[in-house]
Amino acid sequence: MMLTGNDAVDRIGKMNITGDVVPTIWFQKITYASGKPNPNAIMILADIVYWFRPVEIRDEKTGRVIGWKKKFAADLLQRNYQDFADHFGFSKKQVKDAMNLLEEMGLIYRELRNVDTGNRIVPNVLYIGLCPERLSEITFEPDRLESERLEMNIESDEGKEDISQGDICVHRSTHTTSSECTYASSEGGTNTENTTEITTERNLSIDQESYKRLICDQIGYDYLMQEEDVSLRGMYEEMYLLICDVVCHARETIRIGKEDLPYEVVRSRFLKLEMRHLQYAAHTIRQTTSKIGNIRAYLLTTLYHAPETITTYWTQMAVHDLAGM
Known part of the structure; x- marks a missing residue:
């Protein structure tokens, strides 16, 4: 059945193409100091976002969605520089530079952990966290950051309900969790030694x-x-x-x-x-x-x-x- 009148477009529309998604606006937001797009950082961010997208859990008999799960095992994504280098054909330095930029922008944060494998302790294992609110900010162009909590009344099917948008992101220097984001130091290194505490709560009004x-x-x-x-x-x-x-x-x-x-x-x-x-x-x-x-x-x-x-x-x-x- 034709949907658009263009055979190629209709056939492509039936293909279930999955993988990394790159919003066009990222080429304006994620740039070198010169203002030109930084494709390395953009591709790495798209890959990180892919891993943080939830996976549907379906009932085998009915096919209904009964839940959601994450793609990675730990609380953060465990992936090292060489993994990205091998995947994209970058050098390790290119990967580090790209991730430094993403961290400076507040899009990701990195943690080095000692991991107990049962037989031995593996030191300095890299884990990567993602800040969804900051990602939304550069992707959907929020109009501004507000100092007061945004209150909204939403009319639902069942009636009225008062909805208060929660805290968007609390930035701290240590002990980050999946709902907390940490900016990198001004030198662009990892956050493991950054002791500057930023406790300002921000609320985001989406445009x-x-x-x-x-x-x-x-x-x-x-x-x-x-x-x-x-x-x-x-x-x-x-x-x-x-x-x-x-x-x-x-x-x-x-x-x-x-x-x-x-x-x-x-x-x-x-x-x-x-x-x-x-x-x-x-x-x-x-x-x-x-x-x-x-x-x-x-x-x-x-x-x-x-x-x-x-x-x-x-x-x-x-x-x-x-x-x-």
């Missing part, structure tokens, strides 16, 4: 317009709004507004089906939705003969599961059409 522009580009909004079918065009508009609401308004959980899922997990998936997913959702609605009681909840669930069900759905439709010939 919603940046998210909306990103979503428009991702789903091909302008193309969808050229749809001649008025009711179909209206559905696409409603889906766009729903995606923007999910992405731009933080809350603790979002109900998908009968499950309350972590907000960040749902937002991450909605940020990856493409035109074909909206077209698929619209098609399933039109194929549904029974009355949909809560259209918003139905759309939320359909869009959330679209990336994992779209291929099977179209395959089933094709088989059904062939059987009827």
Whole structure:
């Protein structure tokens, strides 16, 4: 089935391409002193982000998502300079320089630990942490850092709930955890000897317009709004507004089906939705003969599961059409 009218684009759209993701804006934000993009640091950051992206756990019988897990074993990512050098074809010095920059920018932090293997103690094992809030800041262009806590009232399906955005990042020099980030020293070395304590709490106000522009580009909004079918065009508009609401308004959980899922997990998936997913959702609605009681909840669930069900759905439709010939 053609989705865009371009055979190559449609075929590529059906490919489940995975791996490192590099937002275009990083080439403006992660640069050398000259202002030119630093591709080494960008590629290494993309690889680190890949390892910090959660993995779905599915029920073997139903195929439903029943949980999430991390890709690495410890609390931080254990990967040394040589691992990155071998993976990208860099020298160890290039890797160190790139990671120094990422640490100076507050995107990552490094810890050297002594690891007990059971037989012996391995000294100075490198562990890498990632600061999600700082990553979001350079990726989605927040408008500014505020000194006061941002309070938001979110209207949920069940009613009103007061949502207070939590502390974004507390910077300390030692004993960092996955929710804490440590900036490097001004010399650009590791943080293991940095004793400067920075205790300022920061709250981040996300530039919603940046998210909306990103979503428009991702789903091909302008193309969808050229749809001649008025009711179909209206559905696409409603889906766009729903995606923007999910992405731009933080809350603790979002109900998908009968499950309350972590907000960040749902937002991450909605940020990856493409035109074909909206077209698929619209098609399933039109194929549904029974009355949909809560259209918003139905759309939320359909869009959330679209990336994992779209291929099977179209395959089933094709088989059904062939059987009827």
